[in-house]
Amino acid sequence: MEHKNSEIVETKKAPYKPEYRVGDIPDDVLKAKNVRISVDLTLWEKLYLPEIIRGLTITSRHFFQNLIGFVIPPAGKKRRIDTIYYPEEKPVIPPAFRGRPSLVTWPDGREKCVACGLCESICPAQCIYIIGGERRGDERYPVIYNLDLSLCIFCGFCEEVCPKEAIVMSDIYEDLATYDRESMLYTKEQLMMSEKELSTRLDYVRRIYDKCNY
Numbered sequence: 495m496e497h498k499n500s501e502i503v504e505t506k507k508a509p510y511k512p513e514y515r516v517g518d519i520p521d522d523v524l525k526a527k528n529v530r531i532s533v534d535l536t537l538w539e540k541l542y543l544p545e546i547i548r549g550l551t552i553t554s555r556h557f558f559q560n561l562i563g564f565v566i567p568p569a570g571k572k573r574r575i576d577t578i579y580y581p582e583e584k585p586v587i588p589p590a591f592r593g594r595p596s597l598v599t600w601p602d603g604r605e606k607c608v609a610c611g612l613c614e615s616i617c618p619a620q621c622i623y624i625i626g627g628e629r630r631g632d633e634r635y636p637v638i639y640n641l642d643l644s645l646c647i648f649c650g651f652c653e654e655v656c657p658k659e660a661i662v663m664s665d666i667y668e669d670l671a672t673y674d675r676e677s678m679l680y681t682k683e684q685l686m687m688s689e690k691e692l693s694t695r696l697d698y699v700r701r702i703y704d705k706c707n708y
């Protein structure tokens with residue numbers, strides 16, 4: 495059960511169907527890659543030298559493709575220039591990017607966080623500090639939610655462990671560096687962002703975790 499706009503709503507596990515598709519990554523690209531679990535080497539791999547030659551071939555192919563392909567692009571392909579004139583030009587941030595962690599709010603501005611403390615426990619940098627409280631009788635919320643960004647390693651564990659989609663890695667990367675460590679201690683109010691602002695990342699993580707059967 496979870497609270498939504500002061501009502502108690504029964505939640506059932508149902509296949510996730512996104513209402514919006516702003517991440518713009520096709521499902522087949524998000525498909526989990528095949529991982530070879532067996533560590534037994536084949537006879538070919540045990541010969542050792544062929545695998546070294548194969549690795550060198552792949553590396554050399556990429557090297558020459560990048561070196562020559564930029565000047566003389568392969569037939570039918572356009573010359574691609576990846577340089578942008580930052581900060582006048584802003585890069586397009588892919589949804590997989592992990593920027594500053596942000597707290598998600600309901601449309602009425604309340605925190606989705608229920609102060610369960612899971613993110614605080616899992617955080618390897620121990621940079622989250624929460625004091626939980628109750629309002630309207632039985633609604634848990636974080637009275638204090640501090641995040642010390644000078645310690646954060648942007649691992650995304652807090653986002654992964656949160657049962658309420660209450661904290662996600664936003665696409666914020668600018669203005670995080672500072673000469674003053676104290677200004678890197680973010681309070682709850684500074685971390686809060688609306689679902690709409692974080693919709694790209696929310697859509698992305700739902701699709702990723704859905705595939706991993708979380």
Ligand code: SF4
Pocket residue numbers: 595616617618619620621622641645646647648649650651652653
């Ligand atoms: S991203 Fe990692 S280090 Fe940063 S607050 Fe979340 S769990 Fe902690």
Ligand code: SF4
Pocket residue numbers: 606607608609610611612613614624655656657658659660661
């Ligand atoms: S952000 Fe999520 S995991 Fe962290 S205390 Fe709030 S509800 Fe729990």
